[in-house]
Amino acid sequence: MRVDILRVENLTKRYGDFTAVAGIGFTVQKGEVFGFLGPNGAGKTTTINMLTGLARVTEGSAYLAGIDCVKETKRAQKLMGIVPDESNLYPEMTGYENLDFCGALYGLEGKERRDRAHELLQVVGLQEVAHKPFAAYSRGMKRRLTIAAGIIHKPEILFLDEPTTGIDVESARQIRKMLLNLNKGGTTIFLTTHYLEEAERLCGRIAFIVAGKIVKIDTTRGLLEKAQRGQTVQFSLSKGSERAGEVLQAAFPEYDWLVVDGQTLRVHSGKAIDLLPIMEVFRDNSLALYEARVIRPTLEEIFVQITGGEQRKMRAGGGAK
Amino acid sequence: MKAWIAFYSIFRKDMRNYYLKPPNISWGIIFPLAWTLMFFVRSQSPVDIRSILPGVMAMSILFGTTSMLAVTITFERRSRSFERLLLAPIDLNILMLAKTSGAILFGLLNAFIPVVFASFLINLAGINWFIVLASVFFLAVTSTFFGLLIAVTVSEVFEAQTFSNFFRFPMVFLCGLFVPIQNLPPFLRPLSYAIPLTYGADILKTAINGEGHLGMGLSFLILMGFSLLFFTISTKNIKEKWIY
Ligand SMILES: Nc1ncnc2c1ncn2[C@@H]1O[C@H](COP(=O)(O)OP(=O)(O)O)[C@@H](O)[C@H]1O
Ligand SMILES: [Mg+2]
Numbered sequence: 001m002r003v004d005i006l007r008v009e010n011l012t013k014r015y016g017d018f019t020a021v022a023g024i025g026f027t028v029q030k031g032e033v034f035g036f037l038g039p040n041g042a043g044k045t046t047t048i049n050m051l052t053g054l055a056r057v058t059e060g061s062a063y064l065a066g067i068d069c070v071k072e073t074k075r076a077q078k079l080m081g082i083v084p085d086e087s088n089l090y091p092e093m094t095g096y097e098n099l100d101f102c103g104a105l106y107g108l109e110g111k112e113r114r115d116r117a118h119e120l121l122q123v124v125g126l127q128e129v130a131h132k133p134f135a136a137y138s139r140g141m142k143r144r145l146t147i148a149a150g151i152i153h154k155p156e157i158l159f160l161d162e163p164t165t166g167i168d169v170e171s172a173r174q175i176r177k178m179l180l181n182l183n184k185g186g187t188t189i190f191l192t193t194h195y196l197e198e199a200e201r202l203c204g205r206i207a208f209i210v211a212g213k214i215v216k217i218d219t220t221r222g223l224l225e226k227a228q229r230g231q232t233v234q235f236s237l238s239k240g241s242e243r244a245g246e247v248l249q250a251a252f253p254e255y256d257w258l259v260v261d262g263q264t265l266r267v268h269s270g271k272a273i274d275l276l277p278i279m280e281v282f283r284d285n286s287l288a289l290y291e292a293r294v295i296r297p298t299l300e301e302i303f304v305q306i307t308g309g310e311q312r313k314m315r316a317g318g319g320a321k
Numbered sequence: 322m323k324a325w326i327a328f329y330s331i332f333r334k335d336m337r338n339y340y341l342k343p344p345n346i347s348w349g350i351i352f353p354l355a356w357t358l359m360f361f362v363r364s365q366s367p368v369d370i371r372s373i374l375p376g377v378m379a380m381s382i383l384f385g386t387t388s389m390l391a392v393t394i395t396f397e398r399r400s401r402s403f404e405r406l407l408l409a410p411i412d413l414n415i416l417m418l419a420k421t422s423g424a425i426l427f428g429l430l431n432a433f434i435p436v437v438f439a440s441f442l443i444n445l446a447g448i449n450w451f452i453v454l455a456s457v458f459f460l461a462v463t464s465t466f467f468g469l470l471i472a473v474t475v476s477e478v479f480e481a482q483t484f485s486n487f488f489r490f491p492m493v494f495l496c497g498l499f500v501p502i503q504n505l506p507p508f509l510r511p512l513s514y515a516i517p518l519t520y521g522a523d524i525l526k527t528a529i530n531g532e533g534h535l536g537m538g539l540s541f542l543i544l545m546g547f548s549l550l551f552f553t554i555s556t557k558n559i560k561e562k563w564i565y
Contacts, residue, residue: 052408056564077410088401092338104330105409107323 005030005157005188006051010060013046013212020046022212023060028157028190033183035203035220036192043212044192045085048159051190052082065156078106081155081187085162087142091135095126095145098134099152106153113152120148124178140171147178157188164198176202197296200224231273232295235265238288251281266295327411331419335393340423345389353381353434370443372532375525376498377435379518382457383464383489385431389424390468391481398476398563407564413556421465428461452528452537459544460521466551467517473558498522517547 006028013021021043028034036044049055051062053073062069069076089098096117103113121127124144129137137145143163150158163179164172179202183189193199199206200220208216216223237244245259248267255273258266267273275292282289339345360373397403406416439445468485475481494500495509496518502510513519520540527533533540 054404054407054564074410074412077408080408082408084401084404086401088405090334090338090402091400093334101330101334102405105327105406105411107326107410109326 003030004028006062006064006190008051008060008062011047011050011057011062012059013043013050013055014058019212021050024209024212024214025060026207026214026217028188029205030188031183031186032204033179033189033191033202035199035206036190036209037194037196037199037206038192038209039194041211042209044194044209045161047209048082048161048190048192052080052159053077078153079156081150081153081158083143083147083150083158083160083163085165087134087146089134089142089146089149092133094131094133095121095137096130098145099149102149103152108153116152120152124148125174138168138171140167140174143167143171143175144178147175151182151187155187157190158182160189160191162192162194164193164195172198230268230270232266232268233273233275234260234293234295235267235282235289236291236293237263237265237282238290239263241265241287244282244285244287247285247287248278248281252278324411324415327409328415328419328422331406331416332422335420335423339389339393340427345392350434352384353377353431354438356380357435357438370439371445372530373499374435374439375522375529378432378457378525379460379496379498379522380493381431381435382428382460382521383492383518386424386428386461386465387468387471387485387489388482389427390421390465390472391485393420393423394469394472395475395477395481403563407559413559414552417469417552417556417559421469424465424468425458425461428465429457432457432461449528453525455541456521456524456528456544459541459548460518460525463517463521463544463548463551466548466555469555470551470558473555473562492516492518495519496522517544520544520547 004027008027009025010023011021011025012019012023024043024047026034036047038044046055050057051064051069053069053076057070064076064079067076067079090101093101099117099120100113103116108116118127118130121130124147126137126141126145126148129141134142134145147160147163150160160179163175167175176198179189179191189202191199191202203220205217205219206223207214235244240262242259242262244265245257248265249257252267254269256268258268260266267278279289279292356377360370360377394403397406406420407413409416411419436445467488471485471488472481475484495502495505495513495516497505497513498518502513502519505513520535520543523533523535524537524540524544525533527537
């Protein structure tokens with residue numbers, strides 16, 4: 001049974017003449033991890049800011065569990081946990097004090113607040129540094145504490161703005177694990193990211209946002225099926241192999257060939273690529289091949305694939321910054 | 322009830338993070354102390370000390386409160402931690418009262434530092450302490466909200482400091498504490514009555530020396546009016562400019 005917890009319609013944000021978010025609409029279902037995926041400047045942060053009450057909505061509506069996020073912001077905020085793209089905790093306070101303070105902002109009473117703070121320090125693996133000032137934390141630790149602060153009041157929905165951007169791989173991995181656990185525990189998650197892989201691992205559904213518009217919403221499975229229908233292989237050759245592109249294009253006109261530079265060549269096809277005949281052509285033409293590697297489609301490529309080049313059109317027409 | 326938990330926590334946090342930090346404590350003490358000494362040394366007789374006491378108290382309040390807001394509001398806004406407060410389910414009015422309550426208390430305490438000094442030097446008998454306390458409180462509230470207004474209008478700490486000095490010094494000159502209003506050039510006199518400090522200082526003069534010349538009830542009302550005005554404009558500014 002599906003219950004929509006967040007319903008957004010025609011949400012628009014204009015800064016003067018510039019449209020940062022252009023009439024987007026989507027719903028988030030209770031209990032899911034919903035991904036908001038898009039390149040820098042797409043309007044992800046602006047969308048979160050409008051939903052959470054930090055940016056004024058130019059047009060459109062958003063309802064969280066039936067509460068109007070625009071008109072009844074304070075009521076809606078009770079149900080939200082928010083983890084901004086940059087940590088906004090207090091540098092001079094310790095990790096524990098920060099959590100205690102954030103709990104108080106949501107009206108938690110003394111004992112409840114202290115217990116919850118200790119519990120969460122455990123969850124995010126920071127109990128050892130609980131009494132060190134926040135300013136002394138590493139970026140990854142800061143991010144984890146900010147997440148703990150976001151869930152101190154057990155929100156219905158947790159908004160996370162690029163939770164793994166700018167931190168080390170190990171911390172990012174821990175954070176993804178934490179988020180999945182949190183979601184298992186019943187928290188609905190709304191997450192923005194510009195990493196396709198992250199969206200793939202975490203999200204049940206993904207909305208692609210480009211230049212302020214949602215160009216595609218689908219389940220992650222549905223998106224991947226489409227993306228993986230094709231294949232891209234990259235070849236590394238010896239220096240001075242510029243002619244390789246022409247040779248192979250002539251030999252395999254059914255594939256798309258792309259000369260990246262004098263040493264690198266890429267081939268893409270909508271179907272699986274049979275490598276053996278290609279190798280033979282390399283050999284027959286005395287082209288020294290060092291490596292052949294299957295590349296996962298990049299976000300950019302998937303965009304192009306999904307939107308059929310619409311992305312470029314929109315960028316051109318999307319207005320200047 | 323829940324709002325009070327938040328209110329108290331914000332107040333307590335600001336106290337710990339800002340007001341009770343050694344630089345601010347010393348600032349809070351040294352500043353009024355310097356004023357006090359400067360004026361008291363210049364005074365020829367004990368009577369003199371008593372007549373300048375209201376002025377020194379009013380200045381301690383004004384400078385103490387307005388300089389703190391530049392830190393507690395402007396600084397937090399720059400470090401983005403203020404956003405956390407805006408994202409919390411707390412009514413903006415309660416939030417801003419919580420953010421200013423520390424400065425009000427700080428102003429109150431600052432006001433009594435000159436009194437403590439004066440008490441060693443002169444006899445403070447015959448002062449209506451209840452009225453003194455009331456006027457100090459309302460003056461602290463008004464000048465805190467004035468500082469708030471400046472803090473929400475600018476975006477840098479140093480701007481807040483510069484901007485408040487731009488107002489503070491003329492206010493001290495015009496409020497009738499050191500130059501009686503009737504001795505000011507006629508074209509400046511209307512300005513004197515447009516600043517809240519004049520009314521606070523007048524009540525203090527009445528309570529301490531019986532030298533005030535405005536009705537006390539009216540002065541209290543006007544102080545409250547200014548407070549309300551500054552507070553309302555400030556919250557409106559926050560809603561319009563910080564939630565953009
Ligand atoms: N306060 C603002 N004034 C004007 N333009 C803004 C403002 N905030 C964001 N923008 C613009 O809106 C667009 C979307 O920004 P943002 O939502 O931060 O993107 P994302 O989070 O997806 O990287 C960008 O082009 C950005 O420059
Ligand atoms: Mg962003």
